[in-house]
Amino acid sequence: xxxSVKNDTRLTSSQSFLCAGFAGLFSKTITSPLEVVKIKSQxxxxxxKRGFLQTFLVIHQNEGxxxxxxxxxASCLRLFPYTAVHLTTYRKIVHLHMDELGFISQWRAIFAxxxxxxxxxxxxxxxEVVETRLIAQNSRQPTYIGVAHTLSKIYRNEGLPxxxxxxxxxxxxxxxxxxxxxxxxxxxxxxxxEPSSRFTSLQNFINGCIAAGVAQTLSYPFxxxxxxxxxxxx
Numbered sequence: 001x002x003x004s005v006k007n008d009t010r011l012t013s014s015q016s017f018l019c020a021g022f023a024g025l026f027s028k029t030i031t032s033p034l035e036v037v038k039i040k041s042q043x044x045x046x047x048x049k050r051g052f053l054q055t056f057l058v059i060h061q062n063e064g065x066x067x068x069x070x071x072x073x074a075s076c077l078r079l080f081p082y083t084a085v086h087l088t089t090y091r092k093i094v095h096l097h098m099d100e101l102g103f104i105s106q107w108r109a110i111f112a113x114x115x116x117x118x119x120x121x122x123x124x125x126x127x128e129v130v131e132t133r134l135i136a137q138n139s140r141q142p143t144y145i146g147v148a149h150t151l152s153k154i155y156r157n158e159g160l161p162x163x164x165x166x167x168x169x170x171x172x173x174x175x176x177x178x179x180x181x182x183x184x185x186x187x188x189x190x191x192x193x194e195p196s197s198r199f200t201s202l203q204n205f206i207n208g209c210i211a212a213g214v215a216q217t218l219s220y221p222f223x224x225x226x227x228x229x230x231x232x233x234x
Contacts, residue, residue: 029072032068070134077147094108129163158233169223178215181212181214
């Protein structure tokens with residue numbers, strides 16, 4: 001299966017970057033409570049001992065509403081450099097592999113997305129570690145206060161390697177994630193019984209949700225181990 005990669009002339013590169021960045025800020029902030037519950041469950045704090053729904057109540061009782069947005073600043077600060085590196089790397093890899101007609105195989109396009117994600121994660125990974133530490137810590141006796149303080153304290157007490165602890169899991173997790181996306185997209189024509197060129201916006205949205213769900217499920221064990229490594233104090 002091949003896909004055509006065309007530039008959207010309606011937006012400049014900077015406008016595309018800003019749109020992606022602000023869309024990411026909005027979605028990150030809206031879904032922050034779910035992210036907090038997920039990370040606490042992954043690192044194994046006392047909040048998550050009684051199940052998913054009970055975790056919300058425990059966090060609210062112990063930390064208030066602000067507890068659901070812990071680490072969101074680090075997550076938002078990470079978005080713009082991540083988006084910039086991801087978009088730039090993805091476009092360069094895609095243009096290297098497309099033919100003279102502007103086509104590229106679906107597998108290569110997904111592989112390019114995986115490589116771009118790894119490159120962007122390499123640059124912004126310390127902020128992901130900061131996010132994990134801020135969310136996982138005991139808010140009644142906080143070890144870290146804010147993004148800058150967390151970065152400096154980790155670097156001062158644990159060294160630079162601590163800011164990249166677990167990064168290898170990001171690289172390993174990109175493999176099942178990309179394979180999951182590819183497997184789903186290869187099956188979509190059969191699911192809808194029509195070529196992908198005729199998909200509506202709703203069909204593309206559903207396709208994206210299915211692909212992301214499958215890919216996230218396959219790579220989730222890697223992310224769980226990564227989060228535990230990020231919260232490890234040496």
